[in-house]
Amino acid sequence: MTALHGALAPNGGMKLAHVATVLNGGTPRADDVNWNGDVPFVTPPDLRGLDGDSIVETSRSLTELGASSGSTVAVSGLAVSCRAPIGYVGRLSRRSAFNQGCKAVVPSPAVDEKYLAYVLVAARPILEALGRGTTFMEISASDLGSLLVPATGREEQRRIADYLDRETATIDALIEKQQRLRSVLKERRQEVVRARLADVGPQVQLRHLVVRERPMTYGILQAGEHDDGGVPYIGPADISRVGGTPALQDLRRTTVEIAAQYQRSTLRPGDLVASIGPAYGHVMEISEELDGANLTQDTVRLALDPDRADRRYLMWVLRGAASRDFWNFEITGATFRRLNLGTLARTPVPLPSLNEQREIADHLDRATAKIDALIAKAERFIELAQERRAALITAAVTGQIEIPTED
Known part of the structure; x- marks a missing residue:
């Protein structure tokens, strides 16, 4: 175990493997009988951006035969991406299988699942730093299981998780608003370009x-x-x-x-x-x-x-x-x-003629400059809000801030 493993619990904690079961994933053969069934098949791209939220859908699914013959199935718990992208976390909303790019983390009865999800979200930079490999970076079940989880009682875990649910929901709403604005601005930019390039020459x-x-x-x-x-x-x-x-x-x-x-x-x-x-x-x-x-x-x-x-x-x-x-x-x-x-x-x-081409390029440079500035502003807001969200989660699960008691 390295110093990185204890970065979330510098004053001592519990190994993840002592408070949860860590399972490796796998992929069944490409035979048709194994695929397109009713069992969700979780892969790292399915977890991107979830930050501990429930896994609603996956890009692929397995039949019962495929799930039993070549993969690993978890009824509940968390899925963690351990191969690029490393450190994304999703909560299993139903019985699911997962590939070798993921690990399932099934918490013991003494650990609140939502709290553990937030701990693993806070651990993303640590898990990324623990990645090893030449062809692609990944972390092993042993490395993941050696991560030290802050030691606290289940009641306190639930209180932290409820607090983070409320606070991150507010931040997420602001991020979503800016993401919608960014999408509208990008569509507007495309329309400006499309309109100016329409019917300009053979x-x-x-x-x-x-x-x-x-x-x-x-x-x-x-x-x-x-x-x-x-x-x-x-x-x-x-x-x-x-x-x-x-x-x-x-x-x-x-x-x-x-x-x-x-x-x-x-x-x-x-x-x-x-x-x-x-x-x-x-x-x-x-x-x-x-x-x-x-x-x-x-x-x-x-x-x-x-x-x-x-x-x-x-x-x-x-x-x-x-x-x-x-x-x-x-x-x-x-x-x-x-x-x-x-x-x-x-x-x-x-x-069109070279002169008109240059005039069009000049016009589009000017016409899109203000839109690009607004897009950059929205993206900067999203970036800062995401940094604030990550810092809040880390501070809460590591005890750096006092969690207010609900009235």
Whole structure:
């Protein structure tokens, strides 16, 4: 046991394994007889954002045969994600199975389930720090069971849980209001872009706007392959939704030898980079400081013909709803929602004169600036409220604040 295990109970506590049963999960074979039954199958993505709330639905389910043959079933208790994302907690609202990315934590009669859920929510930073692995980070049942839980009686546990239910409900209502505002602002932003790009000129396919000597090129560098070199590389996570360039110091780097194998996807200033993986449709421009950088998989380089297309204008087009609608239509029914080079090349682009393209880009820059400022303000409020919520939970379960008694 490390010092991290005792971070929630610096003055002593009880091991989680002494007050609850920790169960490993599993996944049955892919046979049809095991799947699409009545038993919810909990995986880490199903727990994201729950923060101890009940698990209402899961993306997949098992039959009774699948649940008994390849998974683990818990009738009650908590599910904790122990493989990326680590540390998310949900309460089982019904008999459920769970995969190997989760652990079930079934509290003993001496422990209040809601209180223990809040303790594990407060433990998320600790659990993340305990993660180990090379391919992906995860924590073991032993590490989870060694976590020290603050020692307090069941009556006090329930009082803390009731207090946190009330206080977090107020914070959650404020967060939800700002999330709705953010959604409305983003829809408004898309409408501004869509309206300005409607009926502006004849359409051409994107492939006709690329320099012939430097055609569209997939990034093929595997992220994490021979890192710690000197050549920066860009992946989907580095590409901002609304533009901008990631800071050079924040990029991962590969070796010169590896980068030399992928010269076809070497970037030059002014190139555009588009993400084509599951989060497709994000585009950024390469700055002078990123000259010579490379690309990972799920990205494509676009070297535009400056005599036909303005870079800023084309970024507005590719980020717009019309382009996304075209891509969504083209890949309907795909198992993995990923653009291929042919689909991207066929993307229709309204193409007025270069002067009008620049005027449209200038207009959209101005028209969206105020909306972007409001979106940023809402996102900052959400971030601060979430930090306040996390701090309140930690303070309450560790005894840093006095829990008021209800009248």
